[in-house]
Amino acid sequence: AQTVTQSQPEMSVQEAETVTLSCTYDTSENNYYLFWYKQPPSRQMILVIRQEAYKQQNATENRFSVNFQKAAKSFSLKISDSQLGDTAMYFCAFTRYNAGNMLTFGGGTRLMVKP
Amino acid sequence: DTEVTQTPKHLVMGMTNKKSLKCEQHMGHRAMYWYKQKAKKPPELMFVYSYEKLSINESVPSRFSPECPNSSLLNLHLHALQPEDSALYLCASSQARTGAYEQYFGPGTRLTVT
Numbered sequence: 272a273q274t275v276t277q278s279q280p281e282m283s284v285q286e287a288e289t290v291t292l293s294c295t296y297d298t299s300e301n302n303y304y305l306f307w308y309k310q311p312p313s314r315q316m317i318l319v320i321r322q323e324a325y326k327q328q329n330a331t332e333n334r335f336s337v338n339f340q341k342a343a344k345s346f347s348l349k350i351s352d353s354q355l356g357d358t359a360m361y362f363c364a365f366t367r368y369n370a371g372n373m374l375t376f377g378g379g380t381r382l383m384v385k386p
Numbered sequence: 387d388t389e390v391t392q393t394p395k396h397l398v399m400g401m402t403n404k405k406s407l408k409c410e411q412h413m414g415h416r417a418m419y420w421y422k423q424k425a426k427k428p429p430e431l432m433f434v435y436s437y438e439k440l441s442i443n444e445s446v447p448s449r450f451s452p453e454c455p456n457s458s459l460l461n462l463h464l465h466a467l468q469p470e471d472s473a474l475y476l477c478a479s480s481q482a483r484t485g486a487y488e489q490y491f492g493p494g495t496r497l498t499v500t
Contacts, residue, residue, distance in 0.1 A: 304486035315390075316429075316476070316491040323486075362428050371442065371483045372417060376428035 273298045275365050275377035283383040284353045291338075292348045292380045294363030300324075302368035305339065305346045308376075311359040319361070322346065324368075353384045389413075390492035392477050398498045401467060407495045409460040409477030415490070417483040418460045420452060421476040423494070429476055435460060436483040467499045 274297045284290035296305070303324045310316040322330045322339050329337050334351045350357055363377040390411045399405050409418065417436050421429035434442035435454040443452075449471075451463040460477055474494040480487040 306486075313493075315493045316478075318488045321486070321488070360426075366486050368486070369484065371434065371436075372480055372486060372489070373431060373434070373442070374489065379426070379428055381426075 273300075273365050273367065273375045275363055275375050277361075277363055277377035277380050279380045280378070281381045281383070283385055284350075286353055286355060286384055286386050288353055289349060289351045290353055290382065292350075292361055292363075292382065294346045294348070294377055296344050296346065296363075296365050296375075296377075298344070298365065298367070300367050304366050304368070305337075306364040306366075306374070307335070307337070307346075307348045308362045308364055309357075309359045310362065310379075311356075314359075316362075320348065350382075355384050355386060358382060358384045390477055390479055390490050392475075392492035392495050394495055395493070396496045396498075398500060399464065399467065400500055401469075403467075404463070404465045406464065407462040407475055407477075407497075409462075409479075409492055410458055411479040411490070412458055413479065413481075413490065414457075415479035415481050416457060417480045417487075418454065419478040419480075419489065420460070420462055421478065423474040423476055425474075433462075434483065441483065464497075467497075469499050472497055472499045 305322045307319040364374040420432040423429045433452045438454045453461040477492040478489040
């Protein structure tokens, strides 16, 4: 079975600064996908970024980037130039290749961006 | 249109009531999901439908009964619920169950069982 751990239940960052959210996972699989989902207060959960395990290059999406360390089973999310709208719950998630798109979520990190 | 809609937004029901939650998507997605989310916790998968057929039931009690009448619509029928079933119920859809397609989530139905 896979497990996903987010060790930071809550974090805060000043507007315009950079913050990194941690995620580690445990799996014996070699082919899998990792995701960061964002759930703003009272709003829909949306995909922020995804990473295929077979790709060595770290994924980036505008101000969001990941540091994927496959050997260490680590998948952190860096948010640059933080904005007030980044305030949300962030979930790290894992799915095995050909696992029917079933996500295993971490416990979440609540991020507060302060003005 | 990348939207998943859910109705109602809020629902309060007694333990003897029967109610239904509705989820709709018009993205042509062939996989749809029901999740249960307690406060400050991650979503927990309940059911997965693929091409309108139930493919995964995560040992959910029978008081929850899913239905997929067509490829755009997903229902969750509720009967004889318990107070511990109070939670945010999320619907999601993805292009397919294979691979790792992005799941698009609805805003959820906040259910309170009294």
